[in-house]
Amino acid sequence: MLKLKFIVPLLLFVALGAFLFVGLYRDPRYVPSPLIGKPAPEFTLPSLQDASYPVSSTELLGQPWVLNVWGTWCAGCRQEHDTLLAIARQRTVPLVGLNWKDDNAAAQDWLRQLGNPYAVVAEDREGRTAIDWGVYGAPETFLIGPDGVVLYKHIAPMTMEAWNTEFLPRIEQARAAAGSKT
Amino acid sequence: MTNGFLRVCLLACLLAVGGRALAIDTVAAFADPVLQHRYEAINRELRCLVCQNQTIADSNATLAQDLRREVREMIAAGKSDDEIRDFMIERYGDFVLYRPRMTAQNFLLWAAPALLLLGGAVAVVRVVRKRSQEADLEPERPEAGQS
Numbered sequence: 001m002l003k004l005k006f007i008v009p010l011l012l013f014v015a016l017g018a019f020l021f022v023g024l025y026r027d028p029r030y031v032p033s034p035l036i037g038k039p040a041p042e043f044t045l046p047s048l049q050d051a052s053y054p055v056s057s058t059e060l061l062g063q064p065w066v067l068n069v070w071g072t073w074c075a076g077c078r079q080e081h082d083t084l085l086a087i088a089r090q091r092t093v094p095l096v097g098l099n100w101k102d103d104n105a106a107a108q109d110w111l112r113q114l115g116n117p118y119a120v121v122a123e124d125r126e127g128r129t130a131i132d133w134g135v136y137g138a139p140e141t142f143l144i145g146p147d148g149v150v151l152y153k154h155i156a157p158m159t160m161e162a163w164n165t166e167f168l169p170r171i172e173q174a175r176a177a178a179g180s181k182t
Numbered sequence: 183m184t185n186g187f188l189r190v191c192l193l194a195c196l197l198a199v200g201g202r203a204l205a206i207d208t209v210a211a212f213a214d215p216v217l218q219h220r221y222e223a224i225n226r227e228l229r230c231l232v233c234q235n236q237t238i239a240d241s242n243a244t245l246a247q248d249l250r251r252e253v254r255e256m257i258a259a260g261k262s263d264d265e266i267r268d269f270m271i272e273r274y275g276d277f278v279l280y281r282p283r284m285t286a287q288n289f290l291l292w293a294a295p296a297l298l299l300l301g302g303a304v305a306v307v308r309v310v311r312k313r314s315q316e317a318d319l320e321p322e323r324p325e326a327g328q329s
Binding site: 028029031032033034035101126127128130131132133134136137 | 245
């Protein structure tokens with residue numbers, strides 16, 4: 001009985017300490033997306049390069065694809081650009097750009113000068129599609145499955161490590177699942 | 183000195199009254215004061231996720247401006263406060279709320295004060311009972327007879 005009197009508070013203290021310790025190393029800027037596992041919000045937006053050509057998310061159904069939110073005003077986007085180019089060269093999945101609240105001419109210049117990793121770029125001048133996707137800070141990169149469900153969200157500049165460890169396995173898994181259904 | 187004191191008082195009064203006028207929009211969103219009040223109240227409850235310790239009523243980040251625009255349009259479209267909150271939660275998760283809801287995940291956190299109080303009460307009752315039992319036993323001890 002006397003032992004319990006000391007052990008219970010000690011255990012409570014250790015548990016509290018563990019919670020706080022883990023909390024110390026969590027990034028408060030990383031807000032988990034409630035969209036994971038839910039159907040991706042649909043959008044139809046003008047293409048960055050040709051406003052008369054609409055880019056629609058529904059056209060991408062049936063295959064895994066990646067949506068990268070970027071803007072020329074965003075330093076992290078410049079940082080990840082070479083990684084995006086390397087990923088595009090792998091030709092695994094279509095890389096769709098969402099140009100978020102940007103200047104059209106500046107965005108086109110950016111792609112001409114740095115290279116264009118995107119299969120297509122949708123222009124979200126008003127920022128409404130970004131809000132639908134719960135975007136709060138560029139760059140953000142989403143992985144969408146063949147059934148149109150959001151599989152993963154990467155917040156921060158893309159890295160080859162994130163691509164290899166988080167995106168590629170999920171892409172393979174989604175492809176295997178979609179293949180077994182048909 | 184009284185002059186300085188008066189000035190401070192005047193400043194305090196102006197700040198107290200002027201607080202409402204410091205809303206971040208340059209123009210009021212609604213001509214109708216009731217709608218304007220709802221608009222401001224909702225904005226003060228929503229977190230700006232770029233500048234996480236500010237509400238979208240306080241922040242002038244572009245995202246906060248865009249979210250205020252969404253709130254304004256939803257109010258104009260006749261949406262209820264709950265519908266507007268749900269719209270934000272669907273997209274940004276519970277973190278967007280400055281007044282968190284009770285969910286299965288944070289239930290323990292909500293219940294913690296009551297549980298701690300209950301635990302404390304149980305401990306107090308047990309200690310008091312034990313002491314009163316000890317006090318009852320005291321006369322039977324041999325030392326008690328010396329007085």
